[in-house]
Amino acid sequence: MTVHVPPIPRTPAARLRWALTDGWTLTRRALTHWARRPAQVVVGLLFPVMTVLMFRYLFGGQMRVPGGGGYAEFLLPGMYAMTMAFGLETTFAAVSGDAAKGVTDRFRSLPMTSSAVVTGRAVADLLNSALALALMVACGLAVGWRWHDGAGRALLAVGLLLLLRFALLWAGIYLGLVAGSPELLAAVQILVWPVGFLSNVFAAPSTMPGWLGAIAEWNPLSATVSAARELFGNPGWGGGSWAARHSLLLAVLWPMLITFVFLPLSVRRFRRLSR
Amino acid sequence: MTTTDLAVAAEGLRKRYGDTAALDGLDLAVPAGTVRGLLGPNGAGKTTTVRILATLLRPDEGHATVAGFDVLDRPGEVRPRIGLLGQRTAVDEILSGRQNLELFGRLHHLGARAARARATELLDRFGLGDTGGKPVGRYSGGMRRRLDLAAALILAPAVLFLDEPTTGLDPRARLEMWDAVRALAREGTTVLLTTHYLDEADHLADTISVVDHGRVVAEGTPDELKSRTGDDRIDVVVRDPATLPAAAELLARVSGTTAHVDPDLRRAGAPVRDRATALTGIVQALADAGIDAEDIALRRPTLDEVFLHLTGHRAGEPNRNGQEVPA
Numbered sequence: 285m286t287v288h289v290p291p292i293p294r295t296p297a298a299r300l301r302w303a304l305t306d307g308w309t310l311t312r313r314a315l316t317h318w319a320r321r322p323a324q325v326v327v328g329l330l331f332p333v334m335t336v337l338m339f340r341y342l343f344g345g346q347m348r349v350p351g352g353g354g355y356a357e358f359l360l361p362g363m364y365a366m367t368m369a370f371g372l373e374t375t376f377a378a379v380s381g382d383a384a385k386g387v388t389d390r391f392r393s394l395p396m397t398s399s400a401v402v403t404g405r406a407v408a409d410l411l412n413s414a415l416a417l418a419l420m421v422a423c424g425l426a427v428g429w430r431w432h433d434g435a436g437r438a439l440l441a442v443g444l445l446l447l448l449r450f451a452l453l454w455a456g457i458y459l460g461l462v463a464g465s466p467e468l469l470a471a472v473q474i475l476v477w478p479v480g481f482l483s484n485v486f487a488a489p490s491t492m493p494g495w496l497g498a499i500a501e502w503n504p505l506s507a508t509v510s511a512a513r514e515l516f517g518n519p520g521w522g523g524g525s526w527a528a529r530h531s532l533l534l535a536v537l538w539p540m541l542i543t544f545v546f547l548p549l550s551v552r553r554f555r556r557l558s559r
Numbered sequence: 560m561t562t563t564d565l566a567v568a569a570e571g572l573r574k575r576y577g578d579t580a581a582l583d584g585l586d587l588a589v590p591a592g593t594v595r596g597l598l599g600p601n602g603a604g605k606t607t608t609v610r611i612l613a614t615l616l617r618p619d620e621g622h623a624t625v626a627g628f629d630v631l632d633r634p635g636e637v638r639p640r641i642g643l644l645g646q647r648t649a650v651d652e653i654l655s656g657r658q659n660l661e662l663f664g665r666l667h668h669l670g671a672r673a674a675r676a677r678a679t680e681l682l683d684r685f686g687l688g689d690t691g692g693k694p695v696g697r698y699s700g701g702m703r704r705r706l707d708l709a710a711a712l713i714l715a716p717a718v719l720f721l722d723e724p725t726t727g728l729d730p731r732a733r734l735e736m737w738d739a740v741r742a743l744a745r746e747g748t749t750v751l752l753t754t755h756y757l758d759e760a761d762h763l764a765d766t767i768s769v770v771d772h773g774r775v776v777a778e779g780t781p782d783e784l785k786s787r788t789g790d791d792r793i794d795v796v797v798r799d800p801a802t803l804p805a806a807a808e809l810l811a812r813v814s815g816t817t818a819h820v821d822p823d824l825r826r827a828g829a830p831v832r833d834r835a836t837a838l839t840g841i842v843q844a845l846a847d848a849g850i851d852a853e854d855i856a857l858r859r860p861t862l863d864e865v866f867l868h869l870t871g872h873r874a875g876e877p878n879r880n881g882q883e884v885p886a
Contacts, residue, residue, distance in 0.1 A: 287669075287677065287713070287714050287715045288669075288673070289639050289640075289714050290639070290667070290668040290669065292635050292636065292639070302668070305665075305668070306666060309662065309665045309666055310666075313651065313654070313662055316653075316654060316658060317653045317654070320653050320654065320655075320694065321653060385647060385648075385649055385652075386645045386646070386647040386648070386649035387649045387650070387651065389610075389615055389643075389645055389649065390643065390645065390649040390663075390710070391666070392614075392615055393613045393614060393615055393638060393641070393643045394638060394663070394666050394667060395635065395638040395639040395667060395668070395714075396666045396667070396668070557615070558615060558616050558617050559616075559617065
């Protein structure tokens with residue numbers, strides 16, 4: 285057995301090439317997982333679709349949309365954002381699963397760029413969420429949702445939704461590294477679900493008890509939802525609070541803030557694995 | 560011996576977790592091309608040592624070189640030269656065996672074609688060639704561990720770390736793993752193996768470092784360690800359990816020490832100095848007393864007894880409080 289040992293990169297350019305190659309190798313690993321478990325992917329995608337159908341047709345008839353218009357018009361931007369928020373669970377499960385099985389440690393003992401463990405996961409999960417969002421949009425179009433203010437503004441809304449997913453990616457990676465075992469997935473779900481519902485996705489914050497309504501208005505998810513409704517030209521709750529009036533700004537600031545907090549925390553946590 | 564002949568050289572490794580010292584000044588020197596067993600109870604510091612040497616963990620104090628490179632200053636040079644088999648089987652359970660090895664090949668920067676060729680080579684070597692596209696999650700424990708070992712050998716590393724390689728395996732899978740390790744040793748791979756199975760260290764290791772409380776308390780070949788305990792032992796197994804106390808008493812008189820009694824096995828044992836005299840003595844004494852012995856055996860001490868002798872507790876016990884040592 286003679287194996288040619290590839291030389292270690294010495295220049296910054298060569299190191300960057302390694303980092304990109306390794307990140308892409310690990311992204312491909314995640315993509316291969318989908319290919320090998322299509323049923324799981326389909327089930328994962330069907331869940332939000334089912335939720336849309338349920339709310340649209342079971343509850344939709346009874347819902348009064350502010351300013352008139354169809355319930356689908358109102359519902360879908362919220363469902364898009366919820367889908368992005370639930371992506372946190374996917375990231376958490378993958379990161380904590382690798383840590384628990386010792387796969388992360390094996391990666392760390394290899395002659396590869398260690399940051400690729402994180403970047404590979406980030407790219408794979410963003411692709412996953414982009415696909416999920418595309419499917420949700422198709423589903424939305426099928427149940428009567430439309431965008432009204434042009435493709436440019438609609439794409440901007442999609443960009444904001446993915447920005448939220450990008451930010452939550454780092455929260456998922458951080459929590460996954462801290463937990464170190466997927467057993468805490470239920471705990472993360474318990475964390476994500478109230479955040480999802482304690483928002484303006486289904487009900488107007490103004491109808492909630494005062495303090496609860498304030499939390500719902502300032503929820504990062506609500507900012508993205510309001511901004512998406514505005515950009516798609518869909519009806520929203522309106523509301524006169526500062527948060528409601530500046531949803532576009534908040535839909536950019538919140539994800540940035542989350543990223544600024546959790547990205548360095550994730551990097552630090554990853555480095556601390558060697559403590 | 561110069562440091563260039565050493566595949567692993569560690570000096571004064573210390574690592575604390577809160578109030579506990581996982582490593583308390585551990586020294587280790589493993590000559591290239593040999594198999595070293597790190598033997599010790601759970602919590603002795605074996606895994607911490609391996610993790611430091613495999614560049615996964617930074618020690619608080621001390622330094623170490625592996626394959627000629629400092630693990631702290633040059634981890635990038637160490638990594639292509641080592642293979643690590645962790646305590647847990649660290650392969651991707653959704654991917655097939657081949658996909659796993661190709662993935663790890665790519666992460667070793669082998670390039671697509673070389674990674675494929677190497678995967679084929681390793682799958683054949685470990686008898687995994689015909690498992691097809693089956694996901695590793697459906698492999699048996701033994702197959703999974705063999706794949707795990709194959710993944711550690713992508714670049715044919717000079718130094719291989721095996722952290723409890725056979726824990727949880729059935730006896731057959733365990734023997735297969737032993738064969739694989741022996742074959743690698745024959746090819747010149749330096750192996751550092753942790754275990755709390757004494758027979759594993761006995762079978763595989765050229766030399767054993769006994770680790771306890773974060774430091775090496777004894778070192779030598781299995782035979783040297785056994786002779787360090789000194790005396791051989793006589794074991795008497797009686798046919799009638801009721802005669803065991805009497806047999807033990809006779810054994811104690813003949814050996815001049817206290818006999819260790821194991822009622823479950825109907826066995827009494829004691830260390831002896833003068834082997835032949837003691838053996839004839841106990842045979843005669845048992846016959847005079849009319850005790851029917853099923854078996855009378857003179858034997859070398861086991862590594863288990865060596866361990867007890869050196870550390871004051873059995874290898875399986877993680878206890879830090881000094882266990883009572885039977886005479």
